[in-house]
Structures are given as structure tokens and as C-alpha cells.
């Protein structure tokens with residue numbers, strides 16, 4: 001499907017006057033429409049809730065938007081829990097799906113009344129020691145091992161993943177948790193990532209629904225929710241067909257009606273923990289071409305680099321690029337679009353066919369709304385960019401300022417070794 005930016009060149013130039021490039025820009029309208037569609041697609045399930053995977057885009061302003069659609073937060077660390085709590089998400093709206101979890105994080109999750117999703121059998125004892133008991137509501141993460149297959153072949157390799165309980169550990173774990181006082185149970189599984197097919201959730205759901213029927217028979221536990229977690233992908237490339245969340249919801253319903261309803265489990269709630277699907281298409285990294293270099297290849301140097309968007313550098317991930325104002329120009333130039341890190345993998349695109357780029361052109365790097373800014377780092381002393389929300393009325397709102405050198409040096413605050421540091425003239 002043709003990919004078009006959610007802003008015009010004129011709008012972007014206007015925003016760039018107030019907030020210099022690079023920055024991540026988010027599309028409020030797109031976020032809202034999609035959050036609404038997700039709700040509608042699962043409205044057939046009374047208890048349905050999307051717990052947004054905070055790690056994908058941990059910005060309080062964006063979480064507040066999702067909150068309006070009754071989304072919760074899926075947290076995996078102390079700071080993510082703190083963020084959810086600061087935004088007044090109550091315990092019921094916080095899922096704590098962590099792994100290799102430090103004691104203080106379990107303690108804090110419990111203090112908030114969050115739903116704790118255990119990653120491992122040994123965490124039953126660990127949690128009990130840390131919080132002095134087992135919460136009334138508890139969830140366990142399942143890993144069936146092997147490979148996860150769909151009609152188009154192997155999608156992922158759970159047997160190689162560090163997460164979750166084995167089948168037998170889950171049966172035994174539920175029994176133990178029940179003996180220790182747990183009353184309400186949930187299961188969770190994340191078996192394939194960035195799936196661009198409407199088949200993934202229904203297939204996963206079928207597997208989990210059958211497991212829940214078995215767990216109920218074998219353990220007698222009161223299973224209240226099934227968490228399909230994340231993994232619903234987006235079409236990063238124009239050659240891919242985007243997922244249809246309505247088709248996905250209908251596919252899950254079909255499995256639900258076939259397996260859970262006859263087993264007397266029609267009141268089980270479906271939860272999701274999508275990150276990418278909720279946010280990726282509604283964010284973009286906006287950067288300006290500042291150099292062109294002609295050596296063995298043609299390079300365009302931009303003012304963003306891999307610290308602003310790491311996916312191309314670490315996974316070779318494709319992110320579509322639009323040269324603003326040249327949307328209809330022929331893509332008759334082959335470029336490597338590169339950042340300034342002293343790392344040769346710092347390339348947003350390699351051998352990409354694009355319109356001729358002039359210095360000063362704005363580049364819109366698509367689909368950075370999830371796992372974009374949040375994966376940022378400070379290598380080469382590079383600073384994190386601003387995040388800006390393009391509001392529904394077309395105005396731009398700063399929702400995180402850019403880092404300054406003072407932020408970067410702040411962790412030396414407790415020493416006086418940098419007290420004579422010179423700052424550049426403004």
C-alpha cells in the first residue's frame with residue numbers, strides 16, 4: 001500500500017521553525033482512530049482490554065490519549081510502573097509482564113495492585129517471599145516450545161525464547177498458586193513478533209483457549225482472562241498489506257465461540273498488550289539532509305542517527321522514507337541515507353531508490369511510533385531528540401523536550417570534576 005506522510009511539507013517546515021530537527025512526530029488523529037478500532041474489533045468480549053506495551057512508546061501524553069479508550073499499561077520495569085502510577089492508572093489497568101524480575105519491582109507492582117504476570121515457575125516462591133504471600137489475582141506466561149507455524153511458514157521460535165513456563169510447569173504452577181491462596185487466574189503468551197497477517201492472534205488464541213480448558217479441568221482454577229500479548233505487526237514496507245484489526249477480532253471470536261463457550265467459559269476476558277500495532281504507524285522521525293557525499297556510493301547525511309531510531313542499525317529493519325515535497329517525483333536516485341555515528345551500521349536506508357535529495361530537504365522516516373524513540377541511547381554522546389504531537393486541530397505540541405548536554409552530564413552531578421565545563425554559545 002502506498003505510504004503517505006500524515007503531514008504536509010509546509011506543516012513540517014512550520015514545526016521545524018519552533019523545534020529544530022531531528023524529532024519524532026506523532027499523529028493524534030491516527031492514534032485515536034486506531035485505538036477506537038481496536039476496541040470495536042473486540043467489543044464482542046465483555047471484559048476486553050488492551051494494555052498498551054509502555055516500552056514501545058513511554059510518553060505520558062500518549063498514554064493519556066490511550067487511557068481515554070480504556071487502555072491499560074503493560075509494564076516491564078520499575079520506571080514503567082512509576083509512569084503508569086503517576087498517570088493514575090489503577091491496579092486493574094496495570095499489567096506487570098516482566099522477566100528476570102528484581103525483587104523491588106515485584107514489591108512495587110504489588111503495592112500498586114497491578115496484575116502480576118509471572119514469567120517463570122521459580123518466581124512463584126520468589127514472589128511469595130518478596131511480598132509475603134500470593135496475590136488474589138495472578139497470571140502466568142506460557143511458552144509451548146518448538147516453533148510457531150502459520151500457513152505462510154515458521155513465524156517464530158518460542159523454543160529458543162527465554163520467556164515463560166513450559167506446559168507441565170503451568171499445570172503444576174496453577175495448582176501451587178491455588179494452594180497458596182490465589183483465586184483468579186490468567187494466562188499469557190507472546191509467540192511471534194511483528195506478524196503481518198490476520199492469522200496470528202486467532203491461531204494463538206485457539207492454542208491458549210484449548211490450554212485454558214485443560215487447565216480448568218486439571219486444576220479447577222478460576223481462569224478469568226487470557227492475554228494474547230503483543231506481536232501484531234504493521235506494514236513497514238509499501239509491499240506489505242496492513243493487518244485488519246476487525247478481521248483479527250472476528251478470528252479470535254470464532255475460536256472463542258468454538259472452544260471456550262461450549263466449555264462454560266464464555267465470561268473469560270480477552271486482554272492484549274499491543275505496542276507496535278497501537279503506535280508504530282502514527283509516529284515518524286523527521287530529519288533534515290545536511291550533507292551529500294559522493295565516493296564509492298552516493299550518501300545523504302541527515303541530522304538524525306541510529307540513537308534516534310535503532311531498528312535499521314540492529315535488525316536491518318526497513319523504514320520507508322518520504323522526501324517531503326517530492327512525493328510525486330520519480331525515485332531515480334540510489335542512496336544510502338546515513339547518520340553521524342562512528343558506526344558503519346548507522347544507516348536508515350541502504351541502496352534505496354529515492355527522488356533526488358537536496359541539502360535542506362526534510363525526510364519523513366515512517367512508522368517510528370513504537371520501538372523508535374524508546375530504544376534510543378547516547379552513544380557517541382548523541383542526545384535524545386524531542387517528541388512532538390501533531391494534534392487533531394493541526395497544531396504541534398511539544399510532549400518531550402530534546403535532551404541537552406546538561407542532561408547528558410547529569411549523572412556526574414555528585415562530583416565536581418566537570419565544574420569548569422564550557423558550554424557552546426547559543
Ligand SMILES: *Cc1c(COP(=O)(O)O)cnc(C)c1O
Nearest residue numbers: 053097230231232273274275276
Ligand atoms: C514487547 C512486548 C509487548 C509488545 O509487543 P509489540 O510487538 O510491540 O506488540 C507486549 N508484551 C510483552 C510482554 C512484551 O515484551
